[in-house]
Amino acid sequence: MQIAKKYLSEGLIQLTILLSLIGVRVDIDSYLSGYYTPLIEINLGPSSAYTQTPFHNLRDNLDGYSVHPKCPELDYFFASRRLLDEVRTLGSPRFPTQLNAWLVHQVSTTDKADSGPSTSNNTNTNSGLESTGDEARDDSEHLPESGQEVCQTSPVLGGRPCSTGACGFLKEEDDAKVKEEDKPAPLAQLAHSSTLEQESLLEGITGLSDPARQHPPTIDIDQHWSNLLSLSVTDLDDLDSLVTERLSDLDTDITGAISQDVSLHDAMVSSAGVFGVASERVEPRPVTQQQRTLFRLESTGSSHSDASPGMAVGLAALPFPSVCNLTGNVNSALGGCLDEAVFDQINQLGLEGLDTQLMGSLECIDPQVLEDLDSDSGLSLESSSGGPVSPGSSEMSSSSSSYCEDECGATGYSSEVDSVPSKGIMDYNTTWSPVDLSESVWHDHSYSSPAFFNQPSVTLPHKGIKEEPLSDVDDDGPRFDDRELSRDELRARSMCIPFSVLQIVNMPVEEFLEVLDGHGFSPEQVTLLRDIRRRGKNKLAAQNCRKRKLDAITGLQEEVEMLHAQRNKLLREKQLTAKTMGAVGQQIKQLTRDLLARLRDDSGRPLNPERFTLQCGANGRVVVQPVRRPAVSTSTGNKTDKRKKEKKQ
DNA sequence: TATCCGTGTCATTTC
DNA sequence: CGGAAATGACACGGA
Secondary structure: OHHHHHHHHHHHHHHHHHHHHOOOOOOHHHHHHHHHHHHHHHHHOOOOOOOOOOOHHHHHHHHOOOOOOOOHHHHHHHHHHHHHHHHHHHOOOHHHHHHHHHHHHHHHHHOHHHHHHHHHHHHHHHHHHHHHHHHHHHOOOOOOOHHHHHHHHHHHHHOOOHHHOHHHHHHHHHHHHHHHOOOOOOHHHHHHHHHHHHHHHHHHHHHHHOOOOOHHHHHHHHHHHHHHHOOOHHHHHHHHHHHHHHHHHHHHHHHHHHOOOHHHHHHHHHHHHHHHHHHHHHOHHHHHHHHHHHHHHHHHHHHHHOHHHHHHHHHHHOOHHHHHHHHHHHHHHHOOOOOHHHHHHHHHHHHOOOHHHHHHHHHOOOHHHHHHHHHOOHHHHHHHOOOOOOHHHHHHHHOOOHHHHOOOOOOOOOHHHHHOOHHHHHHHHHHHOOOOHHHHOOOOOOOOOOHHHHOOOOOHHHHHHHHHHHHHHOOOOOOHHHHHOOHHHHHHHHOOOOOOHHHHHHOOHHHHHHHHHHOOOOHHHHHHHHHHHHHHHHHHHHHHHHHHHHHHHHHHHHHHHHHHHHHHHHHHHHHHHHHHHHHHHHHHHHHHHHHHHHOEOOOOOEOOOOOEEEEEOOOOOEEEEEOOOHHHHHHHHHHHHHHHHHHHO
């Protein structure tokens, strides 16, 4: 219904403009109010269907990943995005565009010097059109093809049928211009284009109002006027047929003129183009998100097809001493293809069957060291271990050594590093369960932190092996055993738990419960295992949560900037529309005055324009009616008041 | 020394 | 009902 009302309003406005050519007075305000009312309903109506649109679906579609539904910022974020989409679907105010399009044609035919701005708009408008074409390619629901788009835009703008030939012309020129330019214009430029367009159109209106400028068309119009003036008031009944005839003539002229007028093309296309670009600025974000999602999927997929896990599996199957022996050789042979962390994990895999060695090594730990480390905050240890999340820490860790290459994976910050730690996933997958861990545990691909993959397991028996090459390479940096061990790692070590934090956190629930039940852990150990698992998962959740929050803030900032630009553009268009309407109103008044001044009443006297007006009926009949002044009603009101007073007296 | 930022952890809620 | 996820709040360390 809203669309139908808009079309109806636009049609009426068109009729109004055409009638204004012959001096028919029309109440513009009523049309305007009738036109903008649906917009207000759409924008502000609390009962609007837009308001009730379930945009939770948009979370997944637009951002490429599922966002937690509880986040209030995201609610506002998506609400803002939805409002912006509504604004885009509304497009620019159609009436001034359509109106100006015709008037530009008038200017271009009369004074070519005035057509400068309109021709200068060609490039801008083309950019808008081009971008609209891109938009159409991106979202085929709204705009299937760039060529058809112009045809579809035309009725939206003014309901003018494409069969008049203007559409075909526009389409051809559209294609030519699309070939010329490939780059979409920025939003500001297009907004400027729209402004220029309307300014030029406004100039056209003023030019039409200007007697000096409208000289050539005045001759033509004067012929119509002379025909009209040949009528007397007694012949006013025949005015209807005459007006209809003149309207048909005018329509034909205008149609033919439009088919040859470039400015009209600009005017009609630019509004769509501007919004196409305005929406195009919004689109890259979802596209980027989608690409990111695809990249994540690829990364996840690569985790399954990566050769490293297979190698790790094979190595893990070896007896533990073999792995120890392999560590040095293979590490030197591969030259960093397999970093030390991998062997660390592999060594850890062998620990399960070698509890005696582990226990022996655990006894070698200096309790004082544990106390010191435990007294220290786990944060410093954790943060210095390259752990978690910030890109800065990632860069730091990644620049230190090959070991850190696995550690630099922040939670979703870099898709590049997302694919790297998949080795860790597969290692533990092969260790704990044939179940695919990427589905059972790391289902949150968007923000899964690889930090835990890279946390060193309890590999004290191989500490010497691990440190040996590193000490040769990097003597300045802190020792890895000091950097890597988190508080929970130390606790697990002190409690003789033969699992790394990474394993404890990432193993499936069933596996974890089996571990708790099947290894004869003491209640303290069980409690510690549960705490480690809980803290580890919560740490990941916190990282994801912060990442989401940052993304939401970034998105909202972009949305605010875009809405700000949109608001400024709409304000400019509103100003121009007001000026245009004022000029058109003056023009209509002037034409009506001229017409009435040249008409004669029964006694042969000219009609007083102050006392008569032209009224257009729904069937196109134009009649001269006396002006109903409010003063009359007030006078009658005064009379009734006087009568009342007299009655009272 | 104050402040900001990143991070880990806990408590709580929701699914 | 228990686990996982999400998130606010707090504390801590580093810049």
